[in-house]
Amino acid sequence: MGELIENRYALEELLGRGGFGEVWRAEDGRVGRSVAVKIGHPQTPEETRRFEREASLAGSLAHPNIATVHDFGRIERDGRAAVFLVMELLRGRSLADVLADGVPPLADALEWAGRIADALGAAHAAGIVHRDVKPANVMVTETGAVKVLDFGIAKAGGGGGGGGGTDLTGTGMVIGSFPYMAPERWTGGANGVPVDGRADLYALGCVLMELLTGARPFAAGEMHELLAQHLTAEPPAPSSLRAGLPAVLDPLVRDLLAKDPRDRPADAAEVSRRLAEAARHEAPGQPAAVSYPPPPQYAPTVHTAADDAVRLMLERRLTQLLEDSPGDVVDRLAVLVDDLTEELGAQDAITVRAAYHRAMRIRRRSTSDLERILPRMVRVLGLEHPDTITARVTCVGEAAAFGPGDGRRHEEELRELIVQAERVFGTHGLVTLTARYHLASAMHRGARDRDGQWDARSRERAESERARLGPLLPDLEWALTADDPVLLDVRRRLAHDAWLVGDFAGAAELYWRLFPDLAELAEHGDPEVAHRVLRCIGEAGDPGSALAHMDLLLHRLPFLSGSQWLAQEVSDTRAAFRRDVRERRRADGTGGADGGLSRLFGR
Template identity: 40%
Template sequence: MCPRQRVASAVTDSGEAMVTEQILGGGRYRLSSPPVARGGMGEVWFGHDVKLDRPVAVKFPRLPGGAHDRELTERFVRESRITARLEHPGVPAVFDVGTVDDGRPYVVMQRVAGTTVEQLVAHGGPVAVGLAASIVAQACAVLAAAHRAGLVHRDLKPSNVMLCPDGTVKVMDFGLAVALDDPAWVEDGAGTPAYLPPERVAGGGSGARGDLYAVGCVLYELLTGRQAFRADTEHETLARQVEHLPPSPRQLRGCVPAAVDRLCLQLLAKDPRDRPTDAEGVTRALLPFATGDPARGDPLDPMRLYAAAVARVAVLPEDRRNADLVATVTTARTEAAELLRRRSGDRAAGLLQATLDDLTRAVEEDHPDLVDLRVDLAEALFADGAYSRAAGLFRVLTADLARLRPVDTTAGFRCRQQEASCLALSGEPIAALDRLTGLLADETSVLAADDPRPYMLRRQIALLELGMGRWQDAERRLRALLDDIGRVPGLDESIGTDVRSDLENLRAGVEEAR
């Protein structure tokens, strides 16, 4: 610890340190006024290290009880020590610590230039999938180092993830971090509601997989441009963390790869046991999709060249095999999508089936990429009018997805709906109606009130009933649906427009029949 300083300080009504003389460390650190950031845990000032002639950042804690607030002072000191222990390029370096005259501590850290994920999304909305994958992969590499050191962050959120000009990422603010083996640690509920894992909301403890849940929230925000669990009040936000499943990123943004979509939903699993095993696995899963931002930094920046050289020697053989598999699958799926766009469903199905046959001999049948290929094959068969074969494949996929991806309800629901559509188009409307009715009950029980899927499904059921000659049932269903749509603010207006059009067509058809 540095000796106490002759620097004068004062305390605001909120307990924040207010530096009145902008010199610290016996004249070593000169601060620039005013502070650049204030938050619930304290404030940060930019400064200059006169002795080593380098820019620094100086952080002071917020102490509502004054300098004698022992608990918060100890937490602040602990954060400084935790951050100093994590020797990782993705964690700001700690240079020095000290106290001012009244006993308030401060920490001198590496000054980090860049943009937080919070700022990135607020100013530009969803980011490119490759950039989102890069940011989160790097953040998880930092968390992997922390977890290996026996530490959990507990407050990962977009404002604590900094994207630097050279494309690297730093994880900030370990103020709530704890040691997993600390016998004195008692879960205190501290954290940010929009990123708090359900187990902590319920009052339980949370280890490394609690950090991974927050990672899922950050990834979701990068991919969709909105929080996974939005609500008007803190209480409602916490309730959503426990009770609701958000729409999948791919549903909101079709360009999100299925594997990234699946990983994001797995990270957001309510049960920690359903989340990925560790942060290293998340990084490896995202690396094949990670790309830089061409508008950010110099590609020949020495740091980028250094990182590229390290990546060359650090890649493991299984990572290379996974990258080759991802490339093969991605190529096949891209070409098949183009064939479908040109209405060549038979050729798309043939390409996907051939790729499946080749890869099945190389990897296990339940490999995630093979499952995605089978989903695409079923969709291609549907587009080609091979409804009976597609229905059988969708039925098998529903069971496989429930077994392999219990958290990914979006994919399972889609397969069930497509199977029902195939049955209806194959002349089995009663079986189709039975499937859709069961699906509606399941969707209603797990999806949020403003999720459009149950409303669209109710419309599909009504149209199926109309096709079966049950026009009175169809009319009652459509009218009830229109009433419910009017009670849900923010729901896509096009759904209501379509239902009104259906009712007009139904009435016109009835009048014509008379």
């Protein structure tokens, strides 16, 4: 799109719309990182001031289990006053998405709840109450980290066990998500019952119940029934809904869901401790989380005492820096590498890892740093270390898929890396899938440059790419988020390959996933792509759906220079589909097209 916010954040992709407004993936031009930008349009000056207070609160929190807020401010957009919030860009699944697929393994449920408790503990210690803890506001990233999101309605003045205040907005509306709201939040703190951090612990109890059993503690359909349940009904014991749970979980959930805040755990730290205890008492025979064999042990070339005070301090510094990932992380890593080199030596494992993480973060600007550190990583960390494998997949894979020369010369090394990555990260690990993607791209490319103008491809090359990328697509769809660039690239390439070989049904299925809004594509998308997509849908058996959008495309073309040839093609395609629709009407006597492809793909 190219729109700039504050002459710094370049909006690149709309990720979604919600109550706040729009959420975009953007590039922070100042520090060269991808971020998420939320843009909203407050209705009153008071709403703007409240947003800024809340953003400032969220931005003051620095914790590995809290999504980092980098920036916020006011702008004018489309002639309207707007506010924006810049936060770290997270890739993964919300707990709501996880629960939609079923009850997670017990070990995962306890681990995730413990990390939520840690995040809330940090917020409560800073005097901040989240007020909207729910599965949709917790993300499990691709690396397994747990992040609590959306402190956008948080408030100050309500630390862990004290403070007061209500949960009413200036218009008298209660804010939050009703299935997870503590009794005192429903009543707005009436009768002297405080609304503080213990209301977040109640919400965590609701989330924990859902993670353990797949059911919320109270699930009335009507609002008045849900209110009555939260205020007066006792929740079921988790063990009554799922056999084999550790006995310590029933009293923990009961305490978290106590009607009186004074009967709940004293603070989030106590909840985290009790969850850890429950994990230690996990019942035999309980389904375990999916795991893979641990990587082989490795040893650094230079040994330093593990309990050395300086070493421990520097290692903690690296861990915290990677978890927090501040805006100047590259500069801080450079300083840390210098300190590590001086204190532990250039060949120490911690020094090598710090240099690797810095090189990975600047590889878009310079690939030489990562290439230079690789031999040292192999020597010090070992070939089977996760960081070494990741670095090799990055260097070798990108050289094979995009670099000069014949991509196939990297085949043997890439196949070796795939085996190592499967052993360390698992079959569906991101590093494993990335290596497979690079191998398929390299083998298809061979000695050629990677396809730029796809229309120049031959049928033979299209079949070759389908054979290599096709088997990878189901694994990518299972493991990656819908907006992952690798998944989108594979879908685009396979859709175009199907088009070239005349497999219109296969192309149409992929195009539906890439472009679910055909009207948006026809009116604002690339006109050639729009024609290709609509033609595939029509040729695959749904000319009615194609015709419904072709007029939108035709109306645009006279205003685009050099598009006369495309206008003729679109007109010819439309005429052919109209004939097809008329013939169908005569044949079945229904008077209209039946939308065959829409039925086929559930649309």
